[in-house]
Every structure is written in C-alpha cells, then in structure tokens.
Amino acid sequence: MSIIKTISSDVDSMRAAIVPLPKVILEPLVRHALREDLGRAGDLTSDAIVPRDVQARLRLMARETGVLAGLDLARLAFQLMDAGIQMKARLEDGARLMPGDEIAVLTGSAHAILGAERTALNFLGQLSGVATATASIADAIRGYGTRVSCTRKTLPGLRAVQKYAVRVGGGSNHRFGLDDAVLIKDNHIAVAGSVREAILRARAGVGHMVKIQLEVDTLEQLAQGLELGIDAVLLDNMSLDTLKEAVRLVDGRAVTEASGRVTPATAVAVAQTGVNLIAVGWLTHSASVLDVGLDACNA
Incomplete structure (x- = not known):
C-alpha cells in the first residue's frame, strides 16, 4: 500500500x-x-x-x-x-x-x-x-478518501491542545511548528528566485528524514516541483477543474493538499477532485x- x-x-x-x-x-x-x-x-x-x-x-x-x-x-x-x-x-x-x-x-x-x-x-x-x-x-467528506487538516493558524500558546482537538474531531495535523518539515511558500520562492532553486536549497539544507512540501498556485509550478521529487504539494486557491488536473499530474507521486477558504458547504466538491487532504485554517483560529x-x- x-x-x-x-x-x-x-x-x-x-x-x-x-x-x-x-x-x-x-x-x-x-x-x-x-x-x-x-x-x-x-x-x-x-x-x-x-x-x-x-x-x-x-x-x-x-x-x-x-x-x-x-x-x-x-x-x-x-x-x-x-x-x-x-x-x-x-x-x-x-x-x-x-x-x-x-x-x-x-x-x-x-x-x-x-x-x-x-x-x-x-x-x-x-x-x-x-x-x-x-x-x-470530516463528516461531510467521509467516504471520499480525503481528510481535513489544520494549519499553524492557532491561538498563541494553545497549538498543542488545539491540534489535539482537531484529531478528536476526525481531522489530521499539518506541521506543529517551523521545525517539523519544509513548506516552501511564495515568499521563499521569491527570495530564492525560482521554484527549482528553492527546492534545491531546501533539499541541501535539511536531513534525509525531513519532508518537503511545495505550495503552488499554478500547474506550471507544480510540474517544476514534481520534476525535483517533492514529498507533498499544497494546491492553493485553485479552481475545482485545476485541482482535478493537478491530482492527475501528480498521479500518486506526492501527497496532495488543497487549501483556500474551504467550508463544510464546499468541502465535498474539493474532496471529489481526488486530493488527499484539505487544509482549513479557521478550524483553529475562528471556530x-x-x-x-x-x-x-x-x-
């Protein structure tokens, strides 16, 4: 498996x-x-x-x-x-x-x-x-093979217990902190100069046990990340059609995670695209x- x-x-x-x-x-x-x-x-x-x-x-x-x-x-x-x-x-x-x-x-x-x-x-x-x-x-997307995940948008000082509560509610946890894993975002790419350079620097700078996730908002960025063997991809604010195409392009080579103001009303449609995870920040910062x-x- x-x-x-x-x-x-x-x-x-x-x-x-x-x-x-x-x-x-x-x-x-x-x-x-x-x-x-x-x-x-x-x-x-x-x-x-x-x-x-x-x-x-x-x-x-x-x-x-x-x-x-x-x-x-x-x-x-x-x-x-x-x-x-x-x-x-x-x-x-x-x-x-x-x-x-x-x-x-x-x-x-x-x-x-x-x-x-x-x-x-x-x-x-x-x-x-x-x-x-x-x-x-979690209840809305049950049966689609997709899980809901929290983010680092937690109340200061309460991250451990809020993330515990997410697990209790049937969700999964993203990073607990900056030291858990690498998540390359748009600002990191801007500083590095390109998606490729950011990934290469990350790969050279961390140990073999550290996972690397790339946040992308275009299919072109996704293709660049897949060429370099990322572990996970955060598909940010993509349309449903683009999410479906992203999942097709990934083809099981990385964990796929969608984000972008997902609610119980919209979660099913996102899950139907085939992503593995749906990241939802308001679970901890605004519940x-x-x-x-x-x-x-x-x-």
Missing part, C-alpha cells in the same frame, strides 16, 4: 486511536490560565460568600450540539485548585453532544470548584468548538466556542 493510500484510509479508526496529551504538556497551560484568572488577590467573590468547608456536587453540561474535547484540561483546572475534587466523566473526548447531555459530575470543595469554573469551561468550550468545526468537514456550563445537581 502506498503512503498516499495510507494517510487517507479509515477516518473512523484514526479517530478511535486518539491518544491523550501528557500531563506535562497540559499542566503549564492550565496553571497559567488559573493564575491569570485569580490575579493578585484570588477569588474575591467566593472568598466572601463560600466557606472553605462547604462541599458541592455540580455537573458539566452540554448546552448545544457538538463534539466534546478538553476533558483532561478541565479536570486539571479543578484538581489544581484542590486535589480532593473528584471529577467523574460520563462521556469521553470525541463524544457527540446534544443539549442537556451530562458530561461529568464534580464533587468536592465548592470554593475550589467555583474558583476553577471559568478556566475549565474556557478550555472545554474552545477545544470542543475546534473539534466540532473539524467534524463538520465558534461550544456552549458548556456548570450546573447544580438536582439530587
């Missing part, structure tokens, strides 16, 4: 294989967010109203339809405030949510739970929003936050 076939096979099995991020990555993010919220004097409202010995039982609830992501960050937020807080998850990351679904039950210090509430909900809402946005495209709340238990 070719590498091209491998990356586009069985989206459902890929989603099932999502591995949680290690605590060493998550904890600094959560600590920073808690410190930002607690500021210089702590939770003045809870300090004045809620005695430290009062216990509470509260529920994390979904208030709209979506895909759940970020439970580990929410759990950390509560437990960093008070290690005695217990969070019993009713659902797991990747679960499809409906309004009124109970996500988790929290028991422990009311003071500590309220102090961590906004931080936990911010992470849950933001990451569930990313997962939900990703799923809106709507999913509404998740913290409510008192009735019993």
Whole structure:
C-alpha cells in the first residue's frame, strides 16, 4: 500500500486511536490560565460568600450540539485548585453532544470548584468548538478518501491542545511548528528566485528524514516541483477543474493538499477532485466556542 493510500484510509479508526496529551504538556497551560484568572488577590467573590468547608456536587453540561474535547484540561483546572475534587466523566473526548447531555459530575470543595469554573469551561468550550468545526468537514467528506487538516493558524500558546482537538474531531495535523518539515511558500520562492532553486536549497539544507512540501498556485509550478521529487504539494486557491488536473499530474507521486477558504458547504466538491487532504485554517483560529456550563445537581 502506498503512503498516499495510507494517510487517507479509515477516518473512523484514526479517530478511535486518539491518544491523550501528557500531563506535562497540559499542566503549564492550565496553571497559567488559573493564575491569570485569580490575579493578585484570588477569588474575591467566593472568598466572601463560600466557606472553605462547604462541599458541592455540580455537573458539566452540554448546552448545544457538538463534539466534546478538553476533558483532561478541565479536570486539571479543578484538581489544581484542590486535589480532593473528584471529577467523574460520563462521556469521553470525541463524544457527540446534544443539549442537556451530562458530561461529568464534580464533587468536592465548592470554593475550589467555583474558583476553577471559568478556566475549565474556557478550555472545554474552545477545544470542543475546534473539534466540532473539524467534524463538520470530516463528516461531510467521509467516504471520499480525503481528510481535513489544520494549519499553524492557532491561538498563541494553545497549538498543542488545539491540534489535539482537531484529531478528536476526525481531522489530521499539518506541521506543529517551523521545525517539523519544509513548506516552501511564495515568499521563499521569491527570495530564492525560482521554484527549482528553492527546492534545491531546501533539499541541501535539511536531513534525509525531513519532508518537503511545495505550495503552488499554478500547474506550471507544480510540474517544476514534481520534476525535483517533492514529498507533498499544497494546491492553493485553485479552481475545482485545476485541482482535478493537478491530482492527475501528480498521479500518486506526492501527497496532495488543497487549501483556500474551504467550508463544510464546499468541502465535498474539493474532496471529489481526488486530493488527499484539505487544509482549513479557521478550524483553529475562528471556530465558534461550544456552549458548556456548570450546573447544580438536582439530587
């Protein structure tokens, strides 16, 4: 089986294989967010109203339809405030949510739970929003052999967890940073003087394990890249007919990735051109936050 076939096979099995991020990555993010919220004097409202010995039982609830992501960050937020807080998850990351679904039950210090509430909900809402946005495209193109991919257009400081949420939603990750792989864009070509020179410099400047992707907006640029054996090509803002022709020219010699303001409404037509991946920046930089709340238990 070719590498091209491998990356586009069985989206459902890929989603099932999502591995949680290690605590060493998550904890600094959560600590920073808690410190930002607690500021210089702590939770003045809870300090004045809620005695430290009062216990509470509260529920994390979904208030709209979506895909759940970020439970580990929410759990950390509560437990960093008070290690005695217990969070019993009713659902797991990747679960499809409906309004009124109970996500988790929290028991422990009311003071500590309220102090961590906004931080936990911010992470849950933001990451569930990313997962939900990703799923809106992943679901639309299921069956076409094409996968949706994110970009480096992430919120500063949240790249690792936003890209995790993309995986939870059924998508795949592009580069995590500038040190992952080579992506030759128009400005690199302008500085180098030509597509050929940019590729030759890149090939000479990196190790044998580093992949090289070329961004092109014309078939002429694509042909030049293929002559030099690029690993992947980013087909930027091409018409559907041009995308089809680009896929034909590549003929399995490189991974093909389309980009250019793709939405759930247009994703199917792009997938039908035969590209392996569709890159979508707004999944991480502009996805709507999913509404998740913290409510008192009735019993």
